[in-house]
Amino acid sequence: MCIAFFYLAPEKDDSGPVALILVMNRDEDLRRPTEPARWLGHDPPILAGRDLTEGREGGTWLGLEKRTGKLAFLTNMYTGEALNPQAHGRGHLVTDFLNSPQSGTDYLNGIFRTDKLFNPFNLVTMDWDGYAGRYQAQYFRPTQAPNSLCSGFHGLSNHPYTQPFLKTERGLSQFQSLVAEAQDGKRDRKALVEALITMLHQKERHVPDEQMKRQAGPDAEPHDCLGSIFVESPNGEYGTRAQTVIIVNKNGKVYFQERARSAEEDWSSHEFEFTIGE
Template structure:
């Protein structure tokens, strides 16, 4: 049950994004880095299980950012030729559109490509620019339920806003982990400002939020469907799986909304535990300076990286930040 938290409430960082990627821990995943070839302007991790090498989160040197979470839509026919991770790629790999709110991209994705048969997803995307008169460019929100380009919602368009998203449609406040995450992020910002924390102290307080584990442990003989609904309660998902569920298909990892992809339909939990695999914190300062830290808790081999090797940190300034 992935989670993303976005805030514009810090006076020194007009854009903050926190993300947990929850997956099968042995799912092959490339660590965050600058991409290769013609896409050297893109920073992010990549999913290696599918040939398209899609991603759940990426940012570019010119300030374009995209973040995707999946959810299951019961009864919706899914095209195996379309990748949800590829939706992030489609935004960050193409040249930037001339309109500031990416209306051309939205029309291309919704009206031309067609997203109703991609599978359940929510895509956050936008170009990060310096706030003006308290206004922020914000992020667009598209899901497989978006019927036309005119229906695109925008979030975090002003300062002092915090929003959360997990493996359900955006705005679903019935998930405790979203409500809890928004509260914790707002409190961390207030505490950091009052204590005058330096950047590293603030970053660690954000990783602390991503590591909050309130997941009840399974009870003896507890039905699988009943237990997986508990995943919506915890920001952090500790590794779990075993003989009680080793015959359960991966696409049933959630009771109602989950993180499955078509390629995982034959994978079973017994082949590897499920839990929080990657954690990412992104800060953008008032000067347009980006600090991007990815923490790898598991490296696709059911093992934890050495402590000294778990974090990757990148820093750069957004091109065109003032415009």
């Protein structure tokens, strides 16, 4: 289970200098080999964590390309079906977009038309418009054509965009309140980031969840631990292992923080500040 919340400023917006606020929890097997967020290469320069699993090396769940400001993140779709081991790695969908010259719409339309096999997923791409100082976002899952996302607040976990889990709905409400406080000047960036990390660390379980049950299938019962924003499995082998906060101002200045933990439960923090295009 992964979960993300993000705010897209409208084209004409007097609410403040922020163009994008995005937060995300990556939930995964804590033993899965992973590299924390860092700059990957120089042409183009991509900031992302990296999957080191054999056969999946180089894929990621979230990344941002410095030169153009393009951004993308992916969540796997939760189902009760076994994964197809012959399918292509989904993490490369993010890095392939960031490495490509295509817009999000063109890239997603290409995936929609491809005959490549993937296990179910959600993919959000974002294109930076430096002139307008805003992002334009698109959403795609393999069963339907790509859709543009409007400005405002969005939440997405391992469910179809229009069929959220309870934890997505509850978390989105909290996210809206925190962003509103920042826009009203009640929180500076440091306080906002701390509040967002606290939100991502919530362990309250929003269960039972009928949507999660529908996706699990008639013969499966979802684990209650999956109903929280911060996930911890009973055996301690699966859970939230990376938390990311991204804030982009309308002038293209980026703040990127990732908190990540290893299988030994040690947390580390990585912060990056830069300007798109520089």
